Every structure is written in C-alpha cells, then in structure tokens.
Amino acid sequence: MELRHLRYFIAIADHGGVRHAADRLNIAQPAVSRQIKDLEAELGFDLLRRAGRGVVLTDAGKVFAEEARAILAQTAAAIEKAQRVADGRGGRLKVGLLENASWSGPLPLALNRFARVHPEIQLDVVPLASIAQIEAVRDGALDAGFVYRQDNLVESKLTVHPLATDDVVLAAPADMAFGHDGPLDPAQVDGLAMVRFRREAAPAYFDRQVVAMTALGIEPQTVQQADNETTILSLVSAGVGCALVNSANMQRPPRGVQFRKVKGLSVPLEFVFIHRANPGSLTKLFTDTVLNK
Numbered sequence: 001m002e003l004r005h006l007r008y009f010i011a012i013a014d015h016g017g018v019r020h021a022a023d024r025l026n027i028a029q030p031a032v033s034r035q036i037k038d039l040e041a042e043l044g045f046d047l048l049r050r051a052g053r054g055v056v057l058t059d060a061g062k063v064f065a066e067e068a069r070a071i072l073a074q075t076a077a078a079i080e081k082a083q084r085v086a087d088g089r090g091g092r093l094k095v096g097l098l099e100n101a102s103w104s105g106p107l108p109l110a111l112n113r114f115a116r117v118h119p120e121i122q123l124d125v126v127p128l129a130s131i132a133q134i135e136a137v138r139d140g141a142l143d144a145g146f147v148y149r150q151d152n153l154v155e156s157k158l159t160v161h162p163l164a165t166d167d168v169v170l171a172a173p174a175d176m177a178f179g180h181d182g183p184l185d186p187a188q189v190d191g192l193a194m195v196r197f198r199r200e201a202a203p204a205y206f207d208r209q210v211v212a213m214t215a216l217g218i219e220p221q222t223v224q225q226a227d228n229e230t231t232i233l234s235l236v237s238a239g240v241g242c243a244l245v246n247s248a249n250m251q252r253p254p255r256g257v258q259f260r261k262v263k264g265l266s267v268p269l270e271f272v273f274i275h276r277a278n279p280g281s282l283t284k285l286f287t288d289t290v291l292n293k
Contacts, residue, residue, distance in 0.1 A: 003075060005039040006068040008032050009047060013065045017054035084120070091282045092122040096133035096145030100229055101271060104251040106163045107146045110273075110290040117289065121282060129228060131202065134158070137274055143283045144275040148246075151204045153274070161273040161291060168209065168267045169250065169259045171233060172242040176258070183261040186216040193241035194220035201227040208267045209244055216264055233257055 011021035022029040047061035133145035199206040223241045226232045232243045237256035250259050273290050
C-alpha cells in the first residue's frame with residue numbers, strides 16, 4: 001500500500017465517483033480505477049459499491065476513509081515540519097556548554113545571536129564537563145559542544161573550531177594577604193594549601209598543572225580534591241585552601257575569592273567548538289552563527 005492509494009481513495013470518497021476524482025487528480029480514469037482495485041485486493045474487502053452513476057462507501061470504506069484522512073494529514077504535517085527544519089525555520093538542537101565559559105566571550109555571544117536570528121529553533125543547552133561533552137557529541141547525544149581541549153578529543157571523529165585560549169590563575173581566599181598587588185612570585189605559592197582537581201576528572205589538565213608548577217619549583221600541599229571548578233571555588237571561598245583555576249572564572253568572581261596571576265606559570269587552555277564530522281542542517285546553521293558567518 002502506498003500513499004497514492006490513499007489519496008486516490010479519498011478523492012473518490014470526497015467527489016462521489018471515479019470520474020470526478022480522476023478529473024480532480026488530473027489522472028486518467030482507468031488508472032484511478034486500477035489503483036482502487038489493487039487497494040481493495042490488498043485489503044481483502046470492498047471499499048466502494050456502485051450507486052446509480054456513482055459510487056458510495058461501504059461501511060468498511062467509511063472507517064478506512066476516516067483513518068486514511070488522518071494518515072494523509074499526519075504525513076502532510078511531517079513533511080511541513082521536516083521542510084521547516086531543512087529551511088532552518090524550526091527543529092531542536094542540543095548543545096553542551098561549560099558554566100565558567102558561559103559568562104562572557106564567544107559562547108554567550110553565539111547563543112544570544114542564534115536565539116535572536118532563529119527564534120523558531122529550540123535550543124537546549126546542557127551543562128557538562130569537557131570530557132563528558134566530547135563523548136556525548138561523538139555518540140550523538142549532543143549535536144555540538146563548547147569545550148576545553150582534552151585527550152579524548154580525536155579530530156578524525158569530530159570537527160574542531162578553535163575559539164579562544166585561556167590560562168590558569170591562582171584563586172585564593174579574599175582575606176589571604178600576599179603583601180602586594182599584582183602577580184605573585186612562585187615562591188609565594190610554593191607550599192600553599194591547595195584544593196586540586198581530582199586527576200580522574202581531567203588527567204591531561206592535572207598533569208600539565210603538575211609539570212608547570214614543578215618547573216617553577218612549586219610544591220603544593222593538597223588538602224582537598226574535587227571534580228569541577230565550581231566546587232573548587234566554593235572550597236576556596238570557604239577558606240579551605242587556594243587553587244589553580246581557569247582564568248575564565250575571573251569574568252564572574254565568586255564572593256570571598258581573589259584571583260592572582262603567578263609569574264612564569266602558564267597552562268594554556270584551548271577553548272573550542274565541536275560537532276560531528278557530518279553535521280545536520282541545524283548544526284551547520286548553528287556553526288555558522290558560532291563562527292559569525
């Protein structure tokens with residue numbers, strides 16, 4: 001059974017005969033008759049019976065006509081909905097984001113611009129850590145994501161668009177005195193009680209911090225570990241210790257925390273936008289917005 005069978009049958013039901021239906025469909029009358037016979041043969045029961053010079057629906061035909069109209073209406077709605085997506089006038093996108101990168105810079109600008117230019121498209125933002133986002137985009141759970149480059153970001157499987165580069169700064173309790181403003185000497189950081197990333201949460205980032213601190217003779221005293229910078233900064237604010245955190249956090253400093261650069265200490269963090277190698281039309285539209293095309 002094909003959609004044309006349903007269309008032909010509904011045309012006959014609406015116009016009371018094969019000839020009128022054929023005229024309406026602009027198709028030869030024998031072709032319409034043949035299609036209806038094929039449909040009845042497939043169903044195994046009659047849909048029409050002759051009445052004078054026309055036809056009327058059998059009881060089974062009346063039931064079938066009601067359901068056929070619903071099917072055709074659903075098909076038309078599906079086509080219209082799909083066409084809107086194809087034209088960039090509707091649909092839904094799931095995009096991952098990082099909280100500390102959403103306060104300023106390319107991420108909020110892209111979200112704002114896309115929402116203004118394409119209000120018909122539903123944009124679902126999902127807060128996730130970089131490693132989890134990369135896996136979700138690769139597996140299709142997310143259409144795209146904003147992440148810091150990690151070891152599991154394999155460019156043969158994902159398309160990567162660099163957006164910015166941040167670095168690390170020292171986050172310290174606001175009441176901790178260092179004796180001067182501005183960047184700190186490494187010696188002032190050596191031996192400080194530190195809240196640190198749990199290595200399992202971001203192995204490459206953790207190891208790069210260790211290498212950078214070791215090169216400057218900094219040996220921190222680890223007093224607490226956490227899986228994300230929100231928790232780390234909460235602990236710093238509570239006075240538990242200091243921490244090395246992404247400089248993006250300086251855009252919205254938590255109450256009770258001061259940020260200080262450390263001379264010679266650098267752990268560059270590349271902020272990138274990612275999507276699958278063969279993105280859909282909506283993802284392409286969003287990518288153009290992110291890249292300001």
